[in-house]
Amino acid sequence: MKYKIPRGTQDILPAQSKKWQYIEQKAHDLCKRYNYQEIRTPMFEQTELFARGVGDTTDIVQKEMYTFEDRGGRSLTLRPEGTASTVRAFVENKMHGWADQPVKLYYIGPMFRYERPQSGRMRQFVQLGVEAMGSADPAIDAEVIGLAMDFYRELGLKNLKLVVNSLGDKESRNNHRNALIDHFKPRISEFCGDCQSRLEKNPLRILDCKVDRDHELMSSAPSILDYLNEESLDYFKKVQQFLNDMEIPYEVDATLVRGLDYYNNTAFEIMIDGEGFGAITTLTGGGRYNGLVEEIGGPTTPGIGFALSLERLLMALDTQGVELPVEQGLDAYLVTMGDQAKEAAPKLLHQLRKKGLTVDGDYLGRKMKGQMKAADRQQAEYVLILGEDELAQNSVMVKTMATGEQELIKLNEIMEKIGK
Template sequence: MAIKIPRGTQDILPDASPTWQWITEKARKICQLYRYEEIKTPMFESTDLFHRGVGETTDIVQKEMYTFKDRGDRSLTLRPEGTAPVVRSYVENKMHGWANQPVKLYYIGEMFRYERPQAGRTRQLTQFGVEAIGSDDPSLDAEVISLAMAFYKSFGLNKLKLVINSLGDLESRKAHREALIRHFEPSIHEFCSDCQNRLQKNPLRILDCKVDSEHPLMATAPSILDFLNETSKQHFEHVKEALDAMGIPYEVDATLVRGLDYYNHTTFEIMGADFGAITTLCGGGRYGGLVSELGGPEVSGIGFALSYERLLLALNAEQVQPEIENPLDCFIVAIGEAAEKKATELLYLLRQQGITADKDYMKRKTKGQFKQADRFGATTVAVLGDEELEKAIINVKNMETGEQQEVAINEFPQYVQKLVENRRDSHE
C-alpha cells in the first residue's frame, strides 16, 4: 500500500518552488529596506512557552498544538506561531541590552497547527513575520503596518483593505472586560461551550467566535473604543496620524480583537480579494507583558505574521503572475561516445564560470536532444560530434538571433560567457 502525504500538508513541487522562492526574496528585500534582520528559532519549543506566551484560552493552545514528549519526558510543541519563540530568544539572548533599540527582527519558517484544512489553511504553513521589540512609540506601530502593506503591494496586489483597532492598555481592558461580562452573562447559555468557558477567563475572545458571530448580542456588545483611557486614546490617535501621513488608507473596526492573548493597544488585519471563506491575509498588533511574562524586562513590541498559502490565493484571485527568470544559458548536444565524455568536461567548465548548462542523460538521439533543449528553453545550443572533435571545434547557435558560429573548443566557455553577458545587458 502506498504511503500518502499527511492531511493538511502539501508537497511544493519543482514547478511551484520558484514562486515560493520569489515570495521569500520579496520578503527579505522589504525587510532590508526597513532595516529588519532575520532570526531563526527552533521548529519545536518547550510547551510551556506557548501556554504562557500565547494564552491558555486561545484556540491555538486548547485545540491546535502538536505536542509530544521527548525521551527525557519533556513536553515539547511544534511551533504554532512565531512571536512567542522570537520573544523567548529576545529574552534568552539579552537583546534588550543591545546598543541598537528597538530590536527589529523578521522570520520565515514553518508553523504547525492541527485544524480543519481548507483553502489557505493548512496544518503545516509557511509564515513570514516581523517583530519590533523595545519601544512604545506609536509610530513604530505604523511602520510595521506600512511594511506589511508595502510587502503586499510589491506583488502588484490592488484589492487590499487595512482594518485597525485598539485594545487599550491593562486599565482600559479591565474596564471593558467587566462590561463584556455584564453584557453576555445573562444569555451566555445560548452561546457555544468555548464562549461559555471564555466568559470569566477572557470575555474579549467571545467577540472573535466564529460559531456565534451572528448572535444578536454580538452586534450590541460594548465597544473597546468606549473604554479607552486617555493614554490609550492618544496612542491610537498617533498611530492613525502616522498612517495618514504615509497615505495608507484604513478602516477602524471596534470588533477586531485577534486570536492571541498577548495583544494590547494597536491590532490590525489586512484583507485581500475574496478568494473563498478566508479573506484575512495578515494579522498583527502590539503586545505588552509578553516579554516580562517570559522573564524579560517590562518592554513591549509589535509585529505581524502572514502565510504564504493565503498570499498565493490572493495572487491567483488577482491573476498576478510571478516574476521568475530561470534561463538555461547553454545546452550541449553530444553525438557519439567521445563527444559525450567531452560534453561532461565542458559542462563543468561552463558552470565554473557561473553559466547555467545542461545536456542529455537519457541516451536520446540527436533530434530528441534538440527537443529537450527546446523544452528547457535553452538560449544557446552547442553541437559536438566526432567531426567537430577531430577539428577541435564546437558549433554554437544563439537561439534568440539564430546566428551560428564554429568556435574552438578551448575558447568555448569564454565565447558562451560573452553571449550570456551580452544577452543580460540587452535585457536590462
C-alpha cells in the first residue's frame, strides 16, 4: 500500500525548512524588541473553549473544526486559532494578577481548520500570533499594528496596504446591529442560508459573506462609522493619530469586519496591494477584543492582537521575488584517502563540530573524486583532505573551494584558518 500525505497538509523539505527557520527567528527577535514573551499552549483544547471564545456563529466553529471525543467521553478540538487558547492560559494562570501589565505574549505553532485547500490556505497551517492583554490604551493598538507591519517590512515585502476600521464599543455595536437587522430583514430570503441564520445572531457577519458579497444591499448597508458614539469615535481617532505619528500609512475602510465574534473597537488587516498573489490578498487580520477574557471566565480585561499565516507569508515572498538570506552550505567537508584516514575521520569531525563548525564527511566509501563532488554539491567553503601523509604530519590539507588554493595546516590550527 502506498501512503500519501493528508489533503491540505504539506511536507516542508530541508531547503524550504531553512526559510521557515529564518522567518521564525525573525519573529522571535522582533517580538523581543517589542517586549512580547513567547507562550506555548496545547494543540488541542476543550471544544467549548472555541465555541465560546471564537463564537458559535462563525464558520470556524460551525464548519471547520477538527473535533473528536477522547476515551473519557470529553469533546476535544484541535486548535483552529491561537487567541482563545492564549486567553484561556491567561485566565487559568492568573496572569491578570502579574505586576507587569499589560501582559504581552506571542506564539508560533500549527493550527487546524477543515476547509477547502487552496493556494496559501491549508488544513494544517502555522500561525504567528501576538496578544496584548490588560490595557485599553489606543497606543497599544498602534503598537500591535506597528509590530505586524515591521515584521513584513523587515522580511522585504513591498506594496503592503494597511486597512483599519472601528467596530465600536458595546453600545455602538448594538445600535449598528439593530440598523443592520432593519436593513437586511425585508429581503433576507434573497441571501444564503448562512446569512439568514446570522441575521439575528450576528448580522455584522453578513457583511463578510463571500457568497452574497455582490448583492445590492451590501453596498448600501449602514456603516458602523455612522453609529460610533463619542467615546468610540475618540478612541478610533487616537489610534489613527498614533499611526500617523509612527509614519505608518493606512486606509480607513468602513466595510472591514473581522470573522470572529469577539472583536470590538479597532479592527485591521494588512494586504498585498498588487497582482500575482491570487484572489486572497489578506496577509494578516487582527483587532481589539475587550470582552473575550470575561467570556472565558476571567475578570474584565481589555485585549488586542493579530494572527498571520506563515504559509501565506512565504507565498507573498515568492511572488515578490524576495530572497531570504538563509545560510547555505558547509564550513568544511572532510575528504579521506586510505583506511587509516577513514578511521581517524569520526574523531576529527566530532572535534570540529564541538568547536562550532558545520562540517560533514563521506559515509559511502567513495573515492576522492566522488567525495570532492559531494563537497561541491553541499557548497563547502573548504575541503579538508586527510591521507596517510597528512596523518603522519598531524596535519590536514585545506583547500579553499572559491580559489582552489591549498595549504597544509596542523590539526590544532584548523580553527584559526577556517574560523576566520
